[in-house]
Amino acid sequence: xxxxxxxxxxxxxxxxxxxxxxxxxxxxxxxxxxxxxxxxxxxxxxxxxxxxxxxxxxxxxxxxxxxxxxxxxxxxxxxxxxxxxxxxxxxxxxxxxxxxxxxxxxxxxxxxxxxxxxxxxxxxxxxxxxxxxxxxxxxxxxxxxxxxxxxxxxxxxxxxxxxxxxxxxxxxxxxxxxxxxxxxxxxxxxxxxxxxxxxxxxxxxxxxxxxxxxxxxxxxxxxxxxxxxxxxxxxxxxxxxxxxxxxxxxxxxxxxxxxxxxxxxxxxxxxxxxxxxxxxxxxxxxxxxxxxxxxxxxxxxxxxxxxxxxxxxxxxxxxxxxxxxxxxxxxxxxxxxxxxxxxxxxxxxxxxxxxxxxxxxxxxxxxxxxxxxxxxxxxxxxxxxxxxxxxxxxxx
Amino acid sequence: xxxxxxxxxxxxxxxxxxxxxxxxxxxxxxxxxxxxxxxxxxxxxxxxxxxxxxxxxxxxxxxxxxxxxxxxxxxxxxxxxxxxxxxxxxxxxxxxxxxxxxxxxxxxxxxxxxxxxxxxxxxxxxxxxxxxxxxxxxxxxxxxxxxxxxxxxxxxxxxxxxxxxxxxxxxxxxxxxxxxxxxxxxxxxxxxxxxxxxxxxxxxxxxxxxxxxxxxxxxxxxxxxxxxxxxxxxxxxxxxxxxxxxxxxxxxxxxxxxxxxxxxxxxxxxxxxxxxxxxxxx
Numbered sequence: 107x108x109x110x111x112x113x114x115x116x117x118x119x120x121x122x123x124x125x126x127x128x129x130x131x132x133x134x135x136x137x138x139x140x141x142x143x144x145x146x147x148x149x150x151x152x153x154x155x156x157x158x159x160x161x162x163x164x165x166x167x168x169x170x171x172x173x174x175x176x177x178x179x180x181x182x183x184x185x186x187x188x189x190x191x192x193x194x195x196x197x198x199x200x201x202x203x204x205x206x207x208x209x210x211x212x213x214x215x216x217x218x219x220x221x222x223x224x225x226x227x228x229x230x231x232x233x234x235x236x237x238x239x240x241x242x243x244x245x246x247x248x249x250x251x252x253x254x255x256x257x258x259x260x261x262x263x264x265x266x267x268x269x270x271x272x273x274x275x276x277x278x279x280x281x282x283x284x285x286x287x288x289x290x291x292x293x294x295x296x297x298x299x300x301x302x303x304x305x306x307x308x309x310x311x312x313x314x315x316x317x318x319x320x321x322x323x324x325x326x327x328x329x330x331x332x333x334x335x336x337x338x339x340x341x342x343x344x345x346x347x348x349x350x351x352x353x354x355x356x357x358x359x360x361x362x363x364x365x366x367x368x369x370x371x372x373x374x375x376x377x378x379x380x381x382x383x384x385x386x387x388x389x390x391x392x393x394x395x396x397x398x399x400x401x402x403x404x405x406x407x408x409x410x411x412x413x414x415x416x417x418x419x420x421x422x423x424x425x426x427x428x429x430x431x432x433x434x435x436x437x438x439x440x441x442x443x444x445x446x447x448x449x450x451x452x453x454x455x456x457x458x459x460x461x462x463x464x465x466x467x468x469x470x471x472x473x474x475x476x477x478x479x480x481x482x483x484x485x486x487x488x489x490x491x492x493x494x495x496x497x498x499x500x501x502x
Numbered sequence: 503x504x505x506x507x508x509x510x511x512x513x514x515x516x517x518x519x520x521x522x523x524x525x526x527x528x529x530x531x532x533x534x535x536x537x538x539x540x541x542x543x544x545x546x547x548x549x550x551x552x553x554x555x556x557x558x559x560x561x562x563x564x565x566x567x568x569x570x571x572x573x574x575x576x577x578x579x580x581x582x583x584x585x586x587x588x589x590x591x592x593x594x595x596x597x598x599x600x601x602x603x604x605x606x607x608x609x610x611x612x613x614x615x616x617x618x619x620x621x622x623x624x625x626x627x628x629x630x631x632x633x634x635x636x637x638x639x640x641x642x643x644x645x646x647x648x649x650x651x652x653x654x655x656x657x658x659x660x661x662x663x664x665x666x667x668x669x670x671x672x673x674x675x676x677x678x679x680x681x682x683x684x685x686x687x688x689x690x691x692x693x694x695x696x697x698x699x700x701x702x703x704x705x706x707x708x709x710x711x712x713x714x715x716x717x718x719x720x721x722x723x724x725x726x727x728x729x730x731x732x733x734x735x736x737x738x739x740x741x742x743x744x745x746x747x748x749x750x751x752x753x754x755x756x757x758x759x760x761x762x763x764x765x766x767x768x769x770x771x772x773x774x775x776x777x778x779x780x781x782x783x784x
Contacts (some may be wrong), residue, residue: 142730214597218590230671248620253633253672262673264656265665274676338693347648350679432679433655445681449586454682458564460658463766479634 116153138316159477166470174240174464176268177345182226185219230266237267240464245272260445261435263455263465278445282427283420285356286363287439293360294367298409300374303370303383303397308453314372321365327428332358337430346442350432353441358426363416370415370487374408374494375401407494411487418483422476424449448472521615522711528556528754532566532579533659535702536741539606539773540579543761546769554753562587563659570744571595576754581608581659598747605761606741607775608702609730610664611711613688615695618643622713622722625736628668631698634675639696650688653701660684662702663739700737703774731776741774747748759783 168174183191183199193197197207200218212220231237232252237244248257251267260269301313337354344355378401386396402409432444434453452469459466509511530540537560544556546775556666566578567588567752573596586593592600612628620643623631629648630636637697640646654661654673666676681687691697695740713722729735743758750758760766762783 201590203595212583213617215591217597217599218593220584221589221593225590228586251673258676260673260676262656262663262676265673266671269673347696348650348679349690408625428682433676433681434679436676444677454680457562461568465687501771 121238137440146399154434155255159474159481161469162473162477166467166474169240169467174467175214175238176464177238178229178235180226182223183219185216185223188216188219200286205488224319227331227484232267234267239268239270240468244377245270245468253409259437263468264458268464270464271430272448272468272472274437275446275451275472277437277439278431278435279421279447279449281352281439281441282355282447283357283430283444285352286359286420287413287417289357289360290364290367290416294412294416295409295445297364297430298371298375298412299402301398302372302400304393317368318365320361321369323362324426325423326429327363328358328362332426332430343445344442348434348442348444348498350430350433350444352431352445355427355445356441358430359420359423362423362426363420367412367416370491371405371409371411374405374412374491374499377408377494407490409428411490411494414483414487418487420481422480423485424453428453448476526576528554528757529575530577530579531559531561531575531579532577533563533741534560535563535581535608535659536579536606539741539770542772543675543766545767547757547760548779552558554757556757562657564657567592567744570600570746573746575759576745576749580744582662583740583742584624584744586595591744592638596746600662600744601747602748603743603745603758604740604777604781605743605760606767606770606773607704607730607777608741609725609735609775610660610700610702610738610739612714612737613697613699613701613709614712615691615697616708616710617675617695618644618710622711622715624715624717624720625668626717627670628714629670632664632674632678633672636675647696649698650694650696651675651678652690652697653680654684654687655680655682656703660701664737667739667780668700668737707740731778 108279124273180199187442188196193204193207196202196215200215201220202210202218207215234252248259248271250257251260251269254260259271259273261271261274262269297313297317301310301317303425305313332354333350336358337349339355340354341349344353382400382404386400393397427445428450431447431450433450434444435446435451436443452472455465456469459469468489505584525702526530530544531702536571537558538559542556548554548556563578563580563582566575566580569575571591572586578600584602589599592598596722614622618639620639623642627636627642631642632651634651636642636649638646638648651674656662663670681699682692684703687699687701688709691699711725713724713738715722721734723729723735725735726738730738741759745754745758760783762777762781764782767782
């Protein structure tokens with residue numbers, strides 16, 4: 107004979123899924139609607155992520171499939187010869203689609219011919235105009251442009267010859283992120299170890315929220331602080347040449363990611379069972395020995411996840427590097443040199459990039475690269491944290 | 503409740519009708535260089551003609567031209583002349599080349615730190631410094647210290663103008679630090695004794711403008727209203743308004759005429775240099 111407890115368990119299981127409408131929710135249809143509504147909302151968040159990626163990748167697709175071409179070298183056709191061109195030739199010369207061509211009258215086409223003449227007259231006579239600068243060879247490898255005496259990596263999109271080498275930007279992002287990690291990981295980990303293992307419980311109560319207050323500082327305020335105050339102070343201490351450089355930007359970025367690394371690492375360290383610490387203390391170790399030699403190795407997966415999350419956050423941060431890094435696109439591993447990151451490039455240049463043009467598409471390509479890097483690092487961190495949680499809850 | 507609902511409905515209907523009947527809405531968008539001046543013009547004009555509403559926004563010269571082509575703006579502000587490719591897009595969109603009006607004159611200053619002993623440079627020396635050929639101040643008559651170059655972001659009309667007219671189309675050096683605005687350039691140079699940069703009229707202490715010589719033999723000229731207007735100062739440019747010829751009538755035409763009249767140019771004096779008399783509207 108089924109007890110009420112069995113009956114409840116049966117109903118509870120059956121309230122999940124479409125069949126729930128027939129069983130436990132018959133008397134509470136509103137609850138079923140509410141459940142489905144919340145499910146839709148949570149699904150929509152995942153769908154949103156995919157849609158954003160789809161839109162960004164779609165704008166950048168011509169770059170990846172090699173369809174962009176910035177090589178010019180059209181021959182000038184005088185306006186008087188307009189009648190002699192076939193419709194297809196005219197469309198190709200003026201860049202018209204057949205629909206646009208059909209809608210236009212002869213006067214408008216003549217005006218367009220005159221404008222095209224102007225454009226070609228102004229065009230550069232440099233030998234490099236024949237080069238397709240929007241191809242992967244020029245994105246990644248150095249090239250000796252006119253006026254340079256050796257092959258160089260140049261990012262200078264607004265120019266007669268548009269130069270789109272992304273190597274300085276990649277190096278810039280990596281440099282700033284590396285400095286940020288070198289600065290923040292010891293501080294955040296040290297704070298996490300202290301707060302979770304060594305501090306008095308009452309001190310923990312105000313230390314943890316206090317450190318997490320750093321997360322409440324808007325990144326633009328951090329960037330402004332770095333630009334006005336930190337840059338001058340650090341220059342008077344270290345005496346390097348560029349006032350705004352990867353070092354200043356890295357320190358400011360580090361301040362932005364300390365709360366991220368601290369929160370997750372502290373959670374990971376606190377999730378280590380107290381029995382480990384108690385056993386160590388019982389066997390005669392000091393609190394520090396227990397924390398450093400027993401608890402930290404046990405929490406390594408969570409700490410690793412925290413660092414990876416911090417990396418993802420730092421590489422995607424825009425305002426801080428836009429204001430504090432000097433934005434000079436040079437290839438150099440010296441941290442006291444100005445750098446230009448991918449994020450700052452997108453933020454600064456998107457406003458004037460002609461929509462649909464090569465510059466626009468290459469900025470979207472940078473955006474796709476950033477998206478993939480942050481997504482992968484967040485995914486890795488998330489998977490590691492999930493495994494850690496299930497291990498500690500005894501399910502594995 | 504019923505009475506309240508009907509009152510709200512009447513009020514909303516009234517607002518919609520009032521909005522539809524309200525003519526004289528002018529949209530202006532484009533150059534960030536011009537945006538503060540454009541807002542001041544709009545303010546003064548609306549004070550004199552309360553029935554006209556003018557909306558001003560920035561975003562960059564390119565953004566202004568894109569809006570002109572999409573016909574989402576009446577007037578496009580620009581700190582550089584329209585490019586042929588943009589002209590072609592406008593012709594494809596509405597069949598005519600946009601009408602160009604010059605509305606102000608701007609002189610670009612070259613800034614150095616107050617403590618820098620260098621007072622004047624030729625255009626050729628400036629080009630060498632900004633392209634990275636000259637890297638030490640002693641090569642141009644200053645102290646023995648390396649030159650830190652400050653430039654603007656490549657979305658700026660000022661950047662394009664400087665590149666075309668002073669660098670003659672050559673690239674800026676890769677190590678030039680790019681700042682988001684003239685005020686940022688001035689602030690950076692005020693904190694850096696080795697710095698050099700360029701920008702519009704400066705609003706900050708700690709920097710001074712260099713006198714620029716066209717070549718070795720010419721006299722060195724500082725940018726003032728007189729030297730910029732009579733073009734003895736070599737780095738000067740016009741600021742423009744572009745308008746679709748089909749829209750250039752009635753309220754819009756009257757506003758454009760006012761901007762180029764003596765009254766409008768009085769306002770220009772606060773920010774840039776006013777148009778010379780022969781370019782003004784009567």
